[in-house]
Amino acid sequence: MNKLRSNKLFALLVAISSVIIVAGIILYVLLGFNTAKDRPTSKFIDVSYGTTVVNGTVGEGEATKDASVYLEENVEKLLKENGLTYAEKTHFENGALTSNDLSSSGQSKTVRYTFGAKTANDKLDKAIADIEAFVEAQAEVQGSPISEGVESVAWHASENLALKKAAWRGAIAIAVGTIVALIYLTIRFGVSCGVAGLVVALHDALFTAAFFALTRIPVFGFAPVLYAAIAAFASVAVWTVLSIRIRTNTKDPENAGLAADALADKSVDGAWKSVALIAAALAVIVVVFGLVAAAGTRALVLPAIVGCLIPVYSSLLIGPKVFVPIRKAFDKKRASKKGGYVRKKKKAELEAEE
DSSP states (O other): OOGGGOHHHHHHHHHHHHHHHHHHHHHHHHHOOOOTTSOOOEEEEEEEEOHHHHHOEESSGGGOEEHHHHHHHHHHHHHHHTTOOOSEEEEEETTEEOOSOTTSSSSOEEEEEEEOTTOOHHHHHHHHHHHHHHHHHGGGSTTOSHHHHEEEEEEEEEOOOHHHHHHHHHHHHHHHHHHHHHHHHHHHHOHHHHHHHHHHHHHHHHHHHHHHHHHOOOOOTTHHHHHHHHHHHHHHHHHHHHHHHHHHHHHOGGGTTOOHHHHHHHHHHHHHHHHHHHHHHHHHHHHHHHHHSOHHHHHHHGGGHHHHHHHHHHHHHTHHHHHHHHHHHHHHHHHHHHHHHHHHHHHHHHHHHO
């Protein structure tokens, strides 16, 4: 393991990480993440009508039709005349999804026509105006229930924000947990371990987000922010294992006088298997949770494996290199204070003897 932590390799790793992170940031600014998993923004026309239409009929004899069927036929005809082709037609009863048989009960109904996000607004406006004109014209048709029964005709746009909100909330919660863990790490194991933990956490968060920007792996919107937070938390978790090992080795009398770099090397050699096991355990948890989750949730969860594995690389190869100079600086400062105290004490003793 010592050869893997040479100065030349460390410089190479820093260069590679820097290139990936910078390139990822640039690509994100230009293209964003590949949010192919997102359900795109859609536009809808909703035609709502009450029991008069549901229970009414239009025409006479063999030409008699349910008023709701007649209304739908004419609405779809007007949509076609305005150059609109709907991707999906959905029926709702009092706000709940129903079967396509709208004459099955006497409840108020809504028929929703779904269009793509790029559908021109002026076409939708024109279609709405034509539908309203058709409804008004029905007042002149003797016995037609449509003019009185149609409650509203409107179009609106909607976006699937559920997973985006979940990703943001999850990322914030994990980020707060990471900050708390870093504070504890600093108090419990010293500033050198705390600063090193902060560096690897920031590195892994940026590296993970850059990875998804560069590889163009399809994700839900803002999910990489969640993966970055998971990577930061995993970094702190595995770095804590190393910090415990460093603290144990520091207190061991056999390691008295051991230099910071030698202490870091010995700690990594004794803890790398534990670090790998923790990262593997986190990855397994993600896989298991992803497999038992619903299909949409699975697509959100499984890419988090990346955030669980990257901390192995940073904690074993980058973290110790950050820890060493900080520890050396504190050791030097501590030695200087101790030496000054001894000199002052010795001087006081000499003065007393005189």
